[in-house]
Amino acid sequence: MTHPVPQHILDALTDVEMPKLGAEPAFEKVIKLGAFEVPVHTTDSLVVGSGAAGLRAAVELRRRDIDVTIISQSAWGGTSACSGSDKQTLHTANTADQGDNFVDMAESIRAGGAMDEDTAYIEAVGSGRAMASLQFLGLPLPQDQLGGTLRYQTDHDEVGRATSCGPRTSRLMVKVLAQEALRLGVPFFNQTTAVKILTSEGGVVGVLAIRAKDRSEKNPYGLVLFRCARLVLAAGGPGELYRDSVFPNGCYGSLGLALEAGLELVNLTESQFxxxxxxxxxxxxxxxxxxxxxxxxxxxxxxxxxxxxxxxxxxxxxxxxxxxxxxxxxxxxxxxxxxxxxxxxxxxxxxxxxxxxxxxxxxxxxxxxxxxxxxxxxxxxxxxxxxxxxxxxxxxxxxxxxxxxxxxxxxxxxxxxxxxxxxxxxxxxxxxxQHMNGGIAVDIWGRTNIGGIYAIGEAAGTHGVTRPGGSALNAGQVFGTRVAEQIAACGQQAPRDEIATLGTKAVEDIVQVLRAEDGMAVKDIRSAVQTRMSEDAGILCTQDRVAAACGEAADLNASIRRQGITLSRDSEAARALQWQQMAVASEAVLTALDHYVSGGGGSRGARAICDPEGGALPQGPDGPLTEYRFRPERDADKGSQILVRLNGTEMTLRTRENRAHDPSDKSFFERDWPAWLTSEIHDTGKSA
Incomplete structure (x- = not known):
């Protein structure tokens, strides 16, 4: 039986108005960094990004009495709010015909390989809690008359794990999480673009950002400094990498920012088209x-x-x-x-x-x-x-x-x-x-290789290449909560004091890039990056072109380091630095892809590695499509991951085996409860 849906309901699910931000807190002081007078804000935990994953982390941190601040390039302007998923993948346990268990769901999430088994299991186990908490906040996930969640089959899904509020599902998720963050009084700095992560040997110290409203004669770029003891990177994926992209305009992500800070990236060969x-x-x-x-x-x-x-x-x-x-x-x-x-x-x-x-x-x-x-x-x-x-x-x-x-x-x-x-x-x-499945390498608590820095959502390299559609949203919700739990278990912390020296060096680096004359033009960097990625690292790749593109990307970065970037006006500083970092991210992606393809790697997920000697040949009605003969995937490549790090001016690579998870190693209540009570499960003794 068909139930016509009234227009006002269609309107409410399509025109999703986002909440208005409150007044920003005042910066506590101004310090001199080189020739710039820079406002300073201090917080325990800084979340970069205001999408569904970042808001989840901020909400859960605030609920645990951790001092947390959000900074965002554009509030409600990212992928999950503007061009995100129309579905949420969940653990389906309410009917016999589409039943489920956590082990099966974890196997579906990691079925494409090159994904840690423990991460997949965490995402499966956490999905029910993520969905229930979103419903508690007001997300209108559809139900049947008896309270079961309505579900359907999505890509890479044979069970029927997807549910939807309509095309604006992820925007509605952002809305309810934003409302909760504002209700909890989380400080929010909008139109604030992170451009440098400051670290010392002890871990993260702070983030240098740019805000147009703080531009002045003594601060022409609008630099601001956020001191923090913990940093959560949740700025989404690098949508601007490709000319042919379904990301909203202005989605730069944080991969270049992360590489410059010394963070290790993983699975950059894994994208989705x-x-x-x-x-x-x-x-x-x-x-x-x-x-x-x-x-x-x-x-x-x-x-x-x-x-x-x-x-x-x-x-x-x-x-x-x-x-x-x-x-x-x-x-x-x-x-x-x-x-x-x-x-x-x-x-x-x-x-x-x-x-x-x-x-x-x-x-x-x-x-x-x-x-x-x-x-x-x-x-x-x-x-x-x-x-x-x-x-x-x-x-x-x-x-x-x-x-x-x-x-x-x-x-x-x-x-x-x-x-x-x-x-x-x-x-x-x-x-x-459409999606970067790779990203910043993290452990089971979302921790990176630098103390105090975490990554979640599309910024993190935790997404399986053949994961069920909608499970990336679930991953951000699950790991946003886990990051907050781990930080809270470590307790409130004060930022370290090395900020003046590190901040001055970061400002000097920025000034070195943004030279007034004879530098490269932003539009030329953008054209070079996007054309190369779309034409040489899209759905069809060849070994020769990937290798050439990798060399061209390295040459572009060498030119940027040598010549700098020319600004026509100071207000372009943030965008220029973002494109400089996109060029770095592009080289990292192509370095990983070149390593994989030149090593004989086959066609994993998003890309067909075309090769006249390849063992797979598509057919058309008139015969073989010989131009598109490709290498089949090698099963061995599913068992490991490629990691990339920027050392000085060189990209370095290593591989590691996927972390394993044994589902037969079951918990036992009386034995394991003390580990939860004492926060031993949060691994707080490890530098985070």
């Missing part, structure tokens, strides 16, 4: 029902001629339509799904149209056109898994737009808010970078 609308308009992933309603895909060349390009890749209309549907829960590109006429041939086809200079569209007012010479599209001629899903959903309407109105009207409302009416016009889209 999929179809989505371009960032020039409204960037959004086109997974789920957008493709499960089976709209017509076509491209347009520069003469205005329309091309039914998907028909060149599939043998029958049924095969083509069924694989368009499967993009809904097999959304990310995966090299192995190019084989046997699988769903990633859709991504390859779209990518190739883009290479030809054509624009690609999906049209919800037309059913997908037939493969020439074959029967026309019909809901009665679909593969059994597709037909069963649409039948259960009651999606038997004649046109894709009507099926979408029935299955997910919020999907239509979302684009309408951005002046795109998909009930009337086609939607332009492309294959885009």
């Amino acid at each position: 999929g179809i989505g609308t371009r960032r020039e308009g409204f960037p959004w992933n086109l997974s789920g029902t957008y493709v499960q309603v089976i709209p017509h895909f076509y491209s347009v060349d520069d003469t205005g001629t329309e091309h039914h390009f998907l028909a060149d890749y599939y043998r029958t209309t049924q095969e083509m339509a069924s694989n368009v549907f499967r993009k809904g829960y097999q959304w990310p590109f995966h090299a192995s799904r190019m084989l046997d006429f699988g769903s990633s041939l859709v991504d390859l086809a779209i990518y190739r149209e883009g290479e030809k200079g054509r624009k690609v569209y999906m049209d919800f007012n037309r059913n997908i056109l037939p493969v020439p010479g074959d029967l026309p599209f019909s809901l009665d001629r679909l593969d059994s898994d597709v037909a069963t899903y649409l039948s259960k959903a009651g999606a038997d309407q004649d046109l894709p737009i009507d099926r979408l109105k029935h299955m997910n009207p919020l999907a239509i409302e979302l684009y309408r808010r951005y002046k795109v009416d998909i009930t009337q016009e086609p939607l332009e889209f492309a294959v885009n970078n």
Whole structure:
């Protein structure tokens, strides 16, 4: 039975207003760092980032009476608030037909390999608590009449672990967590961009940031200093690395910042790509029902001629339509799904149209056109898994737009808010970078290799390459809580006093980069980084091009160090430093990728390593697609991780085996309760 959803409910779930920030606290003093007079704020714990993960850490720290402060480049402007997930993956334990256990969920999270087994288990065990606490804060996760959470199948998920509040699920998560942070009185400095992490041998000392509102004659860049004993990096992923990206504009992350501070990064070879609308308009992933309603895909060349390009890749209309549907829960590109006429041939086809200079569209007012010479599209001629899903959903309407109105009207409302009416016009889209699965290396408590520094969310390198869709949100919630627990177990701490010397050196480094004349232009650095990453480190890679791109990235960083960056005005300082750090992050990614590919590594997850000697060959209806022959993944590569660190001006690499977890090593209440009571489980004796 269909239940029409009133417009006011659709509006409330689409137009999610974020809370207004309160007044910022005053800086306690001003100190002289070189030629600059810099305001100072002191806190025990500093959280960099105001997305779902950072807000969770701040809320949990404040609940445990830890003095915590948030700084954010743009409050409610990051991925989880603006272009984030439409789903939350959870432990499903409430029905027999879609039952679950923590071990099974952990195995799904780490199924792609190169992920620590203990981390996956932690994310599985913590998922129920994360979901329940979000519901307590007011997140409207849907339920059935008996209180069970409504769930559905998502990518890399055979159980049905996803639930959703609609396209704005992650924004709603940010909203309820932000409201709680404000209710708890967590200090919040907005429009504040972290540019240098200050450390000594004892660990973190503070963060140097830039704020436009603090620019003055004696402080032309607007430098401010945050002294802290613990630092939580939660600034999201490096969305600006790629020209073809579904990240909101201005998502720089903190990987370059972390590398410059001496932090070790892991799994930078692990990214995620999929179809989505371009960032020039409204960037959004086109997974789920957008493709499960089976709209017509076509491209347009520069003469205005329309091309039914998907028909060149599939043998029958049924095969083509069924694989368009499967993009809904097999959304990310995966090299192995190019084989046997699988769903990633859709991504390859779209990518190739883009290479030809054509624009690609999906049209919800037309059913997908037939493969020439074959029967026309019909809901009665679909593969059994597709037909069963649409039948259960009651999606038997004649046109894709009507099926979408029935299955997910919020999907239509979302684009309408951005002046795109998909009930009337086609939607332009492309294959885009969507997520960095690698990041800063952390232990089971979110600790990095430098004392007092933690990383969570997309900033942390904890995400499995074939994890179920939505589990990255869960990971940020679980580890945001664990970081707070570990910090609280160590007790409130005062920042160390080496700040003046370290701060002065950091300011000198910044001044050295931001030279007034003869430096490189920011736009040139941006173009070089984004073009190289999109063209040489996207879904299709070759050993020669990756090696060349790695060398070019190193040359770019050498040029920046030698020439500096020219500012046309002082207000550009923060953006210039971010692009300098993006160049560093790009070199780190390409260094890891070059190491992996040149060592014989195969096609893991997001990338097909094309090789004329490769053992996997996609087929088209007219024969082999020889240009896209690729190396299959080696099972051995699933058991280890590649770590990168910046030593001086050189990227250094090492590998380590995945940490193991033995699920048969069960806890025992009477034996293990004292370890919890005494905080022994938090490993407080270790430098954190």
